[in-house]
Amino acid sequence: MTTVIELKNVSKTFRGKKAVDGVSFAIEKGTITALLGPNGAGKTTTMSMMLGLLQPSEGALSLLGGAPGDRRTRDRIGAMLQEVAVMDGLKARELIDLFRSYYSRPADRDYLIKLSGLSPSDLNRSGQKMSGGQRRSLGFALAMAGNPDVLFFDEPTVGLDTTARRRFWDEVRQLAKQGKTVLFSTHYLEEADSEADRILLFDQGKIAADGTPDEIKRALVKRSVSFLPETADADWQKRTAGLLGMRLENEAEVTESNGRIIVTAEDTDAVLRILIESGLGIRDIRVDVGRLDAAFEQLTRNHGTNAQIDTREAI
Amino acid sequence: MKSLWMQSKAEILRIVRNPYFVFWSLAMPILFYFIFTRVLNGDMPNLEEWQAHYLMSMAAFSVMGTSVMTFGLRLVQERTQGWSTVLRTTPLPGAVYAASKMFAQMLLNLLCIVVIFTSGWLINGVRLSASQWLMAGLWIVIASLPFLALGGLIGCMKKVDTANGISNVLYMGLAISGGLWMPFEIMPEAMQRVGKWLPSYNYGDGAWSIAAGGSPSAVSMLILLGYLIAFMVISGYVRKKQEAV
Numbered sequence: 001m002t003t004v005i006e007l008k009n010v011s012k013t014f015r016g017k018k019a020v021d022g023v024s025f026a027i028e029k030g031t032i033t034a035l036l037g038p039n040g041a042g043k044t045t046t047m048s049m050m051l052g053l054l055q056p057s058e059g060a061l062s063l064l065g066g067a068p069g070d071r072r073t074r075d076r077i078g079a080m081l082q083e084v085a086v087m088d089g090l091k092a093r094e095l096i097d098l099f100r101s102y103y104s105r106p107a108d109r110d111y112l113i114k115l116s117g118l119s120p121s122d123l124n125r126s127g128q129k130m131s132g133g134q135r136r137s138l139g140f141a142l143a144m145a146g147n148p149d150v151l152f153f154d155e156p157t158v159g160l161d162t163t164a165r166r167r168f169w170d171e172v173r174q175l176a177k178q179g180k181t182v183l184f185s186t187h188y189l190e191e192a193d194s195e196a197d198r199i200l201l202f203d204q205g206k207i208a209a210d211g212t213p214d215e216i217k218r219a220l221v222k223r224s225v226s227f228l229p230e231t232a233d234a235d236w237q238k239r240t241a242g243l244l245g246m247r248l249e250n251e252a253e254v255t256e257s258n259g260r261i262i263v264t265a266e267d268t269d270a271v272l273r274i275l276i277e278s279g280l281g282i283r284d285i286r287v288d289v290g291r292l293d294a295a296f297e298q299l300t301r302n303h304g305t306n307a308q309i310d311t312r313e314a315i
Numbered sequence: 316m317k318s319l320w321m322q323s324k325a326e327i328l329r330i331v332r333n334p335y336f337v338f339w340s341l342a343m344p345i346l347f348y349f350i351f352t353r354v355l356n357g358d359m360p361n362l363e364e365w366q367a368h369y370l371m372s373m374a375a376f377s378v379m380g381t382s383v384m385t386f387g388l389r390l391v392q393e394r395t396q397g398w399s400t401v402l403r404t405t406p407l408p409g410a411v412y413a414a415s416k417m418f419a420q421m422l423l424n425l426l427c428i429v430v431i432f433t434s435g436w437l438i439n440g441v442r443l444s445a446s447q448w449l450m451a452g453l454w455i456v457i458a459s460l461p462f463l464a465l466g467g468l469i470g471c472m473k474k475v476d477t478a479n480g481i482s483n484v485l486y487m488g489l490a491i492s493g494g495l496w497m498p499f500e501i502m503p504e505a506m507q508r509v510g511k512w513l514p515s516y517n518y519g520d521g522a523w524s525i526a527a528g529g530s531p532s533a534v535s536m537l538i539l540l541g542y543l544i545a546f547m548v549i550s551g552y553v554r555k556k557q558e559a560v
Contacts, residue, residue: 052403053400074404075406077404078404079401081397081401087325087398088392090325094325094328098325101322102407126332142401146406152404
């Protein structure tokens with residue numbers, strides 16, 4: 001596996017506010033990575049730095065072994081930004097040709113036209129007269145104009161209908177299979193979960209979690225084991241905590257509610273095993289898994305509003 | 316080289332397809348020319364001279380308008396719509412982009428001049444010597460640089476609406492007080508005294524001199540050069556400040 005993108009301790013400060021705060025990660029070739037997080041979490045700013053549109057305040061970035069923003073690097077990347085602007089006065093077909101002329105080894109024209117999904121009559125229309133979805137599809141084709149090795153998509157499916165969205169992701173899958181590296185930002189957990197190999201969860205400018213969708217889900221969702229003690233005499237809460245504290249690798253939280261002892265822990269299997277093996281007099285054991293979307297929403301709601309920084313203005 | 320050509324071609328297409336360009340840079344000057352030399356010319360003592368003089372005014376008016384309005388507004392639009400950002404993710408060098416914009420603009424200015432000169436010839440039978448036509452055309456293209464720089468300065472503005480308003484006021488103000496719309500001599504003396512220092516007056520004056528058989532004065536050239544440098548320095552400073560985030 002080769003590393004295509006590497007960030008080391010990257011921060012970006014806007015007017016004294018840290019939009020990105022000490023972010024480090026490395027991306028392998030041929031993978032699809034989602035930058036997931038609420039608005040203002042630092043996804044777009046991070047992506048802008050990878051694209052060389054913004055300079056980091058601290059830290060180092062490397063893209064395809066070079067500096068982001070370097071001409072040779074740009075020749076090998078493609079990007080679709082949040083606001084898909086289409087140059088006024090040019091027809092879709094002309095735009096595709098124009099973009100092809102920017103790159104040293106452009107993609108096949110017919111392939112790009114197919115990718116844009118535009119009909120022959122739409123190809124002769126100016127971008128301004130297109131629907132938001134059509135513009136986005138055209139933006140996708142333009143991002144692919146240089147037959148890039150790395151693709152960046154900032155909120156790529158906003159405004160796309162279900163069919164177009166499906167088509168877009170099928171195409172992206174294909175590209176990743178060909179060895180292209182894909183990064184996209186989204187604030188939809190569902191999308192990151194179903195389309196990405198790896199999720200970088202952003203929160204308040206930091207990476208709150210990093211892993212496969214399953215790992216992220218496990219980290220986000222609260223799992224718990226609860227039971228009723230057979231006797232009401234002893235201090236069960238303390239006893240359980242002591243028992244688990246000795247044998248459990250990760251920390252577990254023990255609470256009590258209506259006489260029921262609740263153990264919240266990452267590895268509920270291990271908790272169960274310990275409890276059973278200990279031979280304690282317990283009954284009515286339940287394993288609960290919290291709702292994923294609820295957990296994500298909570299994370300989003302906690303911080304989403306106070307970290308809003310308009311990065312677009314800064315670009 | 317190929318990208319410069321492709322980009323220039325794209326820029327030319329974009330400008331020509333813009334209805335404002337066709338209206339302000341071609342239709343308006345020709346219409347004005349027709350009105351002020353055919354309809355409202357009752358008391359002009361030397362009509363032929365006036366017809367050549369006003370043809371120069373209108374050609375200058377057209378090219379100044381394209382430079383201030385079309386060029387400046389386009390820059391603001393491209394930035395606010397995120398287009399400049401998109402281009403910065405591509406390997407197209409910024410210098411090639413800027414050069415192609417300049418080149419396209421110059422080529423279209425030349426086209427405007429040819430069309431307006433031809434209409435003067437057709438409407439009023441304006442006759443100048445070949446070298447006068449050539450010199451006047453060249454002067455109007457080259458001396459339009461300060462206005463392109465002014466367009467670049469307008470291009471630094473954040474909002475399309477503000478830029479549109481300001482460039483309209485500047486354009487009209489410069490055209491009228493510089494004597495491009497009506498003869499400079501019929502304006503109040505106070506206005507004339509100020510007007511002599513404006514880039515529009517000196518721009519027009521160069522062309523008028525050529526049409527009258529002379530050549531642009533050194534003072535005009537120096538004043539225009541001064542404006543060019545001033546506008547470039549200011550927009551360089553503004554851009555630097557905007558980028559320093």
